[in-house]
Amino acid sequence: MAVKDYIRQRFFPHMWCAGCGHGIILNALLRAVDNLGLNKKNIVMVSGIGCSARISGYVDFHSMHTIHGRALAYATGVKMSKPELNVIVPMGDGDALAIGGNHFIHAARRNIEMTAIVMNNRIYGMTGGQFSPLSGYGSMGTTAPYGNIDHNFDVVDLSVAAGATFVARTTTYHVHELSDLIEQAIVHKGFSVLEVLSQCPTHFGRRNKVGDAVDMLKVYKKRTVRIGSEKKQTDPDLIERGVFVKKDLPEYCREYDQLILKARQNR
Template sequence: MAVHNYIRQRFFPHLWCPGCGHGTILNNMLRAVDELGISKNDLVMVSGIGCSSRISGYVDFHSLHTIHGRALAYATGVKMSQPRLNVLIPMGDGDALAIGGNHFIHACRRNMDLTAIIMNNRIYGMTGGQFSPLSGEGILCTTAPQLTIDRSFDTVELALASGASFVARTTSFHVREITKLIARAIQHKGFSVVEILSQCPTHFGRKNKLGDASNMLEFFKKNTTPFGSKAKQDNPELIERGIFRELDIPDYCADYERTIQKAQKGKSS
């Protein structure tokens, strides 16, 4: 099936700026869904608030566009009440890790079979270019006219430390990798995190003189390397891509099924 079979055409044109990386992520996310052959009726997309979160309206799945930072909490209710559904949760960096940071670490710990996709452009785009917890130091933003002094999270380290059983990272330049990693993440039984570095030429790039979208994509190409590569040893500044963890441990809903069985056995005896 072609990608356009998975979108709601009446919702287009989308609201993303020219050069934004989010459209590339949407495209390759849909390719992953297509590859896996999942029925649209079995897919739920839950998102929060922000540029990235508008993605849920564009896909022809069951779509839940919620409130800022809480997408994972809504998704937890959807999945727990109907475990057969595949639940995808695209989030921005601010949505997932600032206002939604607490839900993120707890979702990692709980290991419910959800697929979190963090579209990290290191900026609040929709509100006009304020710094996020992923911006890092020395960045020019509307709320840091003298450059940021806030240190950033590393999404992958945070996910690993919080107990996520699948953790991966790629960029909007590495389009086939997006498809591959999202497909693996959806197939993974347990909580999966896929961080995708995305470019915001309008706010992040323009203010920080990083050039246009193609320059920013080139940055992703030149400054990233596959996880565990020799290049990383030679240049520790490189950002690693790939799968950092893929653990086969029981997911929350499977464990809860056992809780139900235990409770029902106890009742009959």
């Protein structure tokens, strides 16, 4: 199918700013779904609140645009009650790891099969440029006018520690890699986390004087390397891309099926 067959044209034009990275993620996601040959009626996209969350309206899947931070909690109810559905949960950095941080680590701990995509633009865009838990020390935001003194989470480290069984990272510059990693994350039988560095030229770019969208994409090109690259040894500040964790552990819905069998035997 063509990519346009996966979108709701009625909903366009989208509301993202010119130069925003989120459209690239939408594009890569639809290509991944197409490559996998998934049936649209078997996909549920659940999102929270923020710029990133609007992605669920644009796709022609079952879609749920919920409340701030709780997308994974709604998604858990959807997946548990109908495990045959593919559940994709795109979230912003604040959505996933500030207000939604608790749900994030608990969904990872349960290893429930769903695909969490952290669309990390390091800022609260929709409310106009406040710092997020992924902005990083020293960054500027409307609520950090003298420079941010909050340290950031590392999404990969956090996800691994919380028990996610598939953890990967890439950027909106590396579009083929992005699409490929989304595919891998969807196929993975367990909780998968994909962090995507996504540029916000309007708020992060402007306030931190890192240039326009193209400049920001160039940074992703220059300042990221594949996992295991030798460059990282000489330049430790480089950000690694690729699959950090991929392991086969019992998935929550399948565990619950076993529990049902046990409960029925004990009756």
